[in-house]
Amino acid sequence: MAETKRDYYEVLGVTRTCTVIEIKKAYRKLARQYHPDVNNGDPQSEEQFKEISEAYAVLSSDDKRQQYDRFGFSNNLFEDFDFSSTFSEFGFGDIFNTFFGSGSGGGFGGGRGNARSRGADIGTETEVSFKEAAFGIKKELEYAVDDICEKCSGKGAENDDDIETCGQCGGAGKVRVTRQTFIGNVITTATCDSCRGSGKKINNPCRQCRGQGHYHIKKKIKVDIPAGIHDGDRMRVAGKGNSLGRGSINGDLFITIRVTPHKSFKRDGDDVLAEINISFAQAALGVKLEAETLDGPERINIKPGTQPGTKIVLRSRGFVQLNGYRRGNHIINIKVNIPLRLNRKEKEMLVHYAEGRKEQIN
Ligand SMILES: [Zn+2]
Ligand SMILES: [Zn+2]
Incomplete structure (x- = not known):
């Protein structure tokens, strides 16, 4: 894989005298850009990702960078590079799993170089x-x-002396596994099978939690x-x-x-929407009423000549703004009821009223 390689510095777009911090910055930016998920597994992006990862593996290590500066490309330069800690440092655990396959039981959920497991x-x-x-x-x-x-x-044990250090991982809870990948052998970390990451072996498990x-x-x-x-x-x-x-x-x-x-209120943002039914006569002549609000009953004044659909706004009687202090309004929509039935006397009065206003009626 050595024939047509681009210079590592060129790949990361950094100068030969740049600092490790600049290398990290460049790699983070490019790795995001060529993230396999972002590019839907596009083979060209995958190639780019390989290239920048390899360049990073070499240039981020002082020893390997020196070797590269003196002798140029060599396969063993980036072999055995621990990508698992690099990717978790950058918050790229997902890339790691996409590219290298996760170890048994995952094991990168702890985030940022922290091996502790998380429920x-x-x-x-x-x-x-x-x-x-x-x-x-x-x-x-x-x-x-x-x-x-x-x-x-x-602890999972009945007594403290029932706990031994796991022989498989020496108590680390993780084992290093060398994997063959597209950029050669890389070392990855996997949760220890034997102790499932606890680093301990329990001889007499606690009965309450079964160890x-x-x-x-x-x-x-x-x-x-x-x-x-x-x-x-x-x-x-x-x-x-x-x-x-x-x-x-x-x-x-x-x-x-x-x-x-609520049985009669609705919410609109921070406002409360309500309705009040009044009669034709109340709308025409005006009326003082009690309206129910979130804060209890409130006196409202319906003016003479109020039209159906009129909105009465009670300021700051609505919802308290989430994470704020201001309150929305309580908005009452006025509905006017037309009587369905009239008795004889009422009818006479209404006819008299209509005739007085020269309105055509049945
Ligand atoms: Zn173990
Ligand atoms: Zn227990």
Whole structure:
């Protein structure tokens, strides 16, 4: 693979005297650009990605860079380069898996050069009333989670002396595996099969968690549901998801909020929409009424001659803005009822009224 290679510095678009930081920057930018997922596995991009990765493998190491500067290309320059830590450093775990295949049980979920394992995120739902959504509420809710086992403090053993160091990985929880890939042999890290990443061997497993270090229980949590929350919004509570036992990082808990619909109000952004039915006479003559709002009943004044569809706006009686302090408005749509039936006296009066205004009637 040595014949038509481009100079590594040229590949990364850096000068021969550039710093390691500049090399990293250049590589990060190019790797993003030629990310196999971004380019839908386009073979040309894949070639580019190979080329820049190889250049990076050599130039990011002081020793190899010196060797390259003195002697030029050589296959063993980039062999045994640990791409797993490079990609996790750059947050490219996904690329790593696409290109090199993940080790048994994955093992790059820990992120940024951190070998600690992380429990899964979990989800739950809770229902709040329309009014609670408007003003916010502190709520206690129950959820099921894999929590660290308190009986063995997450160690997974009945007693401390039941724990031995794993012979397979020497306690590291990870083993280095050399893989053949398109750029030669690279060293990748895989979770140890024998101890599944814990680095420990347990002779007498804890009975409560069966040696897992974590077990499934129901827990309660108090959450502050903020004012202005919407139906379907998700709240994240960091670190309240599943545990994988001692030394692991908890996943997160996601709470989906369900807002019960109100029997007469609707929500429009931060505004509350309501309706009031008045009679023809009330619309013509005006009326003082009590309107229900989120804050309780409020006096409103319907002026004489109010038309159907008139909107009465009660300022700052709506929802509190999510993560804000301002409130939306309470908007009342006025509906005017025309009487379906009239008794004889009412009819006479209306006929008299219409004749007075020279209106044509039946
Ligand atoms: Zn092991
Ligand atoms: Zn236990």
